[in-house]
Amino acid sequence: MTISLVASDPEARGVKTDNLTVRGTTLLKRGFAHMQKHGVVMDVTTVEQARIAEEAGAVAVMVLDKLPYDVRKAGGVARTASIKVIEDIMDAVTIPIMAKCRIGHTDEARVLQVTGVDMIDESEVLTPADEERHIWKWDFTTPFVNGAKNLGEALRRVEEGAAMIRTKGEPGTGNVAEAVTHIRMVNNEIRRIRSHYQDNDRQELMKAAREMKVSYAIVEETARLGRLPVVNFAAGGITTPADAAFLMNLGCDGVFVGSGIFKSEDPAQRARAVVLATTFHDDAKMVRDAQKMVDERKSLLGLDTKNLELRMQERGQSA
Amino acid sequence: MSKITIGVLGFQGDIEENIAAVKQAIEQSKADATVQMVKYPQDMEKIDGLVLPGGESTVQSSLAAIQQSIPALKKRISDGMPVLGTCAGMIMLSKRSFDRVVGDTGQKLIGDLDIVIERNAFGRQNDSFEADLEVSGIGKEKFRGVFIRAPAVSEAGKDVEVISRYGGKIVAVKQGNIIGTAFHPELAGDARMHKQFLKMVQDYKKSR
Numbered sequence: 001m002t003i004s005l006v007a008s009d010p011e012a013r014g015v016k017t018d019n020l021t022v023r024g025t026t027l028l029k030r031g032f033a034h035m036q037k038h039g040v041v042m043d044v045t046t047v048e049q050a051r052i053a054e055e056a057g058a059v060a061v062m063v064l065d066k067l068p069y070d071v072r073k074a075g076g077v078a079r080t081a082s083i084k085v086i087e088d089i090m091d092a093v094t095i096p097i098m099a100k101c102r103i104g105h106t107d108e109a110r111v112l113q114v115t116g117v118d119m120i121d122e123s124e125v126l127t128p129a130d131e132e133r134h135i136w137k138w139d140f141t142t143p144f145v146n147g148a149k150n151l152g153e154a155l156r157r158v159e160e161g162a163a164m165i166r167t168k169g170e171p172g173t174g175n176v177a178e179a180v181t182h183i184r185m186v187n188n189e190i191r192r193i194r195s196h197y198q199d200n201d202r203q204e205l206m207k208a209a210r211e212m213k214v215s216y217a218i219v220e221e222t223a224r225l226g227r228l229p230v231v232n233f234a235a236g237g238i239t240t241p242a243d244a245a246f247l248m249n250l251g252c253d254g255v256f257v258g259s260g261i262f263k264s265e266d267p268a269q270r271a272r273a274v275v276l277a278t279t280f281h282d283d284a285k286m287v288r289d290a291q292k293m294v295d296e297r298k299s300l301l302g303l304d305t306k307n308l309e310l311r312m313q314e315r316g317q318s319a
Numbered sequence: 320m321s322k323i324t325i326g327v328l329g330f331q332g333d334i335e336e337n338i339a340a341v342k343q344a345i346e347q348s349k350a351d352a353t354v355q356m357v358k359y360p361q362d363m364e365k366i367d368g369l370v371l372p373g374g375e376s377t378v379q380s381s382l383a384a385i386q387q388s389i390p391a392l393k394k395r396i397s398d399g400m401p402v403l404g405t406c407a408g409m410i411m412l413s414k415r416s417f418d419r420v421v422g423d424t425g426q427k428l429i430g431d432l433d434i435v436i437e438r439n440a441f442g443r444q445n446d447s448f449e450a451d452l453e454v455s456g457i458g459k460e461k462f463r464g465v466f467i468r469a470p471a472v473s474e475a476g477k478d479v480e481v482i483s484r485y486g487g488k489i490v491a492v493k494q495g496n497i498i499g500t501a502f503h504p505e506l507a508g509d510a511r512m513h514k515q516f517l518k519m520v521q522d523y524k525k526s527r
Contacts (some may be wrong), residue, residue: 001508002336002343021448028447031467031506034333035374035407059331059374094418094438095377096468118444120467141445279330279382280358289410 002029004229006221009157010160012138014161018142024141026163032119032143033164033231034095036060036254040244040275041098041233043067043258045081049259049267050089056271060096060118062256063089068125068172069259069300078126080108083115090116098145103316104130106139113142119164121145124315125171125258133319137161147235149182151189152212153317155222157229165228167252168313169236172259174302175239178245179314183234183250190222197223227251236313239299240292241277248281265298322351323524326366329356332374332407333505340505341370344513350521358384360413363391368401368520370513371408371516373467373503375522376416376438379407380426389429396431399526401519403512409492409499410436410470432497433476435456438486440471452484452502454491456510464490464502471501496523 008026015021039059044050065081066074080101096118101108103122107279108129112120122135124147134157137144143163148154154165167186169179196204196220199219209219221229234247235256244255255278260270273293282285327337334356341354354465357366364436369392371379380383391502396402404412410428416436417423426437441448451461472489483500485492490501496519504512 001504002333002339023448025449027465027506028444028449028467031333031443031465031503032447033334034506035467036328036334037335037374039375039378054377055381057378059378090443091420094421094424095375096444113445116443116445143444167347167395175335275378275382276384279384 003027003034004221004225005030006229007218008067008213009138009161012161014138014140014142016141021190029143029163030230033145036096036164036233037221037231038279039254040278041254041256042260042271043256043263044089047088047092048087049262050093051272052268053107053261054093054095055214056268057275058095058271059254060098061089061093062098062100062124064100067197067259067263068312069174069263070172073126073171080112083111086112086117088113093242100126103128104132104134106135109135109140113140117142119143119145123147124168124312128315131319132318134160145233148186149183149313149317151222152214154186154219154228154232155212155214156319158228159218160228164231166233166235166256169234169238170305170308171236171312173237173305174239174263174300175242175305176239178305179234179236179238179247180250183247183252186228186232187251190226190228193219193223194226238274239302240294240296241273242287244274245277245281245287248278254278260300261302266294270294322353323367323520324365325352325354325360325368325370325520326357327370327372328408329358330382331378332372333503334372337370337372337405340510341517342511343510344517344520345497347510348479348514348517350517352517352520360391362389363395365386366400367524368516369395369403370516371402371411373405373406373408373505376407376410376426379411380428386427393429393431396422396429396497399496399518401523402433403500403516404432404466404497404499405467405505410438411499411520412435412497412499416470432492432494432499433479434472434499435475436470437476438470439468439475441466441469444468447513450485452483452485452490454512456482456493457515462511463509465506466502469501472499489503
């Protein structure tokens with residue numbers, strides 16, 4: 001196989017077999033995420049923004065009620081987007097539609113599944129509905145993406161059925177620093193278990209599995225691959241084309257851009273520029289050309305991530 | 320015969336998975352060949368065969384960079400260079416596409432494969448499916464079709480050979496040196512499609 005099927009639940013209720021076809025398999029769910037690779041998923045709140053994103057070359061759109069920056073400003077409880085808005089966007093664009101549900105909120109997710117979104121994001125940007133556990137995603141035919149700050153969190157989510165991971169930043173801040181910290185953290189942890197694997201030190205791999213509260217099998221597979229067994233995008237705080245290129249060069253498979261585009265003063269131009277920089281992340285001249293397309297005076301000003309009242313990245317990390 | 324170089328178009332989608340599938344085909348065929356990602360117009364001159372990967376065709380066709388590579392690519396295709404397009408890659412090769420819900424997509428496509436594409440022909444991600452297919456030219460044993468938000472061929476020109484159908488829809492075609500599949504052979508864990516493509520590349524290289 002060219003993609004890993006590790007940790008698949010043999011009794012997953014989201015797998016639907018009829019006659020000669022089967023839907024909702026690990027291969028189809030993770031495979032969907034693989035098709036998104038090298039792409040940019042953009043947060044949108046309206047049909048108009050979704051059209052701008054598609055036109056600019058977004059690989060998918062993420063539908064929210066409010067952009068993370070506005071969620072932060074509004075306070076209160078943040079929930080899944082209006083179904084009417086999601087449906088209108090589904091009818092308006094041809095690219096995949098993702099939507100967020102609250103952490104642990106199985107029934108928001110069920111509603112999104114029957115609405116027909118292509119991927120569900122169980123997201124810390126919304127207010128968690130269950131502090132103890134995440135959704136058991138093997139029960140769903142629709143694939144899920146989850147956030148993670150470190151390797152243990154990422155692998156726990158994959159064992160619950162996540163088909164894709166996004167390393168968390170601090171959403172709505174315009175500051176890429178937290179996303180950088182967490183992708184480096186994940187990379188370093190993978191490097192550590194990979195060296196145990198290369199030394200054939202099964203005891204250390206077992207110890208790592210115990211520390212991360214995950215199975216030995218998934219640790220060994222991750223160590224063998226030298227990367228997460230599912231597609232991993234960067235998210236949180238990406239504002240400029242160079243931010244996107246930076247995270248791609250740190251080993252991410254693609255990027256999510258939240259407030260960075262539609263909270264800037266040049267969204268259409270910026271969206272195109274971020275796509276260009278993501279595609280040509282390893283070519284500094286192309287990234288320069290992309291960077292030229294945006295005006296720094298029009299960037300989201302951003303927030304200091306050290307003095308935030310609400311740290312979204314910490315939601316759901318212990319579960 | 321000098322060494323064969325196969326390119327995988329490297330803008331967006333499952334590029335690495337296609338590189339892995341080509342590598343698998345090379346090993347199994349014991350061919351003297353390498354595979355590499357290609358992104359720039361000048362790269363089109365250095366390869367003997369090209370794979371257009373799966374992904375989002377809207378994105379792939381909207382990238383100005385890919386548009387710049389199209390003239391060089393069209394020239395190579397008309398010279399007989401074999402190409403394999405999987406899913407979005409087949410859409411890129413087609414002459415026209417429309418979406419099941421949204422209608423005509425107005426995408427700028429390569430256009431050398433004389434077919435019309437219905438995008439998302441089987442529905443959205445929840446309708447994505449796996450099924451065993453009969454594919455002519457790769458042997459009797461069935462091929463595992465992995466269909467992810469897959470397109471289908473709604474019209475095929477007279478020079479187009481239909482090599483697989485599923486559920487009454489055309490899902491794989493061959494037109495001379497071009498193969499297009501609605502499914503993802505690179506995810507099937509079965510290198511036969513990529514091996515057949517490699518064979519075409521070897522024959523092409525020999526003929527030059």
